[in-house]
Amino acid sequence: MTESEPAPDPAPGECLGATQFIDSDAAGVRDFAARTVAGQDDATGKAVALYYAVRDGIVYDPYDVELSEAAFRASNCLARGRGFCITKAALLAAVARASGIPARIGFADVRNHLATERLRRLMGGTDIFYYHGYTELFLEGRWVKATPAFNIGLCERFRVRPLDFDGRSDSIFHPFDADNRRHMEYVAERGTFADVPFRAIRENFRLHYPALMREGAPGGDFAAEAEAEAGRGAPRAKH
Numbered sequence: 311m312t313e314s315e316p317a318p319d320p321a322p323g324e325c326l327g328a329t330q331f332i333d334s335d336a337a338g339v340r341d342f343a344a345r346t347v348a349g350q351d352d353a354t355g356k357a358v359a360l361y362y363a364v365r366d367g368i369v370y371d372p373y374d375v376e377l378s379e380a381a382f383r384a385s386n387c388l389a390r391g392r393g394f395c396i397t398k399a400a401l402l403a404a405v406a407r408a409s410g411i412p413a414r415i416g417f418a419d420v421r422n423h424l425a426t427e428r429l430r431r432l433m434g435g436t437d438i439f440y441y442h443g444y445t446e447l448f449l450e451g452r453w454v455k456a457t458p459a460f461n462i463g464l465c466e467r468f469r470v471r472p473l474d475f476d477g478r479s480d481s482i483f484h485p486f487d488a489d490n491r492r493h494m495e496y497v498a499e500r501g502t503f504a505d506v507p508f509r510a511i512r513e514n515f516r517l518h519y520p521a522l523m524r525e526g527a528p529g530g531d532f533a534a535e536a537e538a539e540a541g542r543g544a545p546r547a548k549h
Contacts, residue, residue: 374392387400421496
């Protein structure tokens with residue numbers, strides 16, 4: 311933990327209100343949440359509906375990483391209709407809180423993430439994604455992990471099984487893809503937080519991904535790159 315990183319693992323009561331980045335009080339967030347949970351009678355049903363709405367309604371885009379406070383807010387991710395793992399996890403936490411469900415954001419360093427050749431070059435050749443984000447929702451008396459990062463269309467292009475969520479079992483990345491190749495390995499857990507530890511993430515990204523962070527969001531069509539690589543049988547990262 312760095313000096314700028316807050317204490318992790320907050321209790322449910324600390325995870326209901328709006329924060330700087332999990333801005334569940336934003337009008338767009340509240341409206342999105344209300345539309346999504348309409349007709350759902352219990353918290354688990356609401357959480358499942360919100361998970362799929364964020365997973366598939368917001369496009370995963372690792373080139374949409376801008377190291378500014380405004381860009382990391384959940385409401386910004388919703389307004390843009392795209393984001394990367396951290397902002398999508400923050401959005402799921404925000405719409406959950408707007409629906410009365412305690413939610414916090416968690417982080418882990420992971421190896422062998424979904425990536426294209428260009429993204430790996432921009433990351434300096436490393437296969438470790440630092441501060442990979444997921445969401446924890448407090449349902450039926452316990453915390454349950456949900457990972458809304460990769461929309462189903464992108465999973466199909468990469469031949470990775472999309473993650474389902476039932477509100478009762480943890481939904482974290484499968485260790486193998488659809489072809490039973492090793493897909494993801496959790497290297498280090500960083501804990502869960504009531505808000506996004508923006509300063510710690512910014513310091514870490516600048517340290518490990520200088521080329522990716524040098525001039526802000528690099529831009530590009532990640533989904534198109536993924537589809538092109540899949541079409542020509544480009545090798546996946548291995549270890």
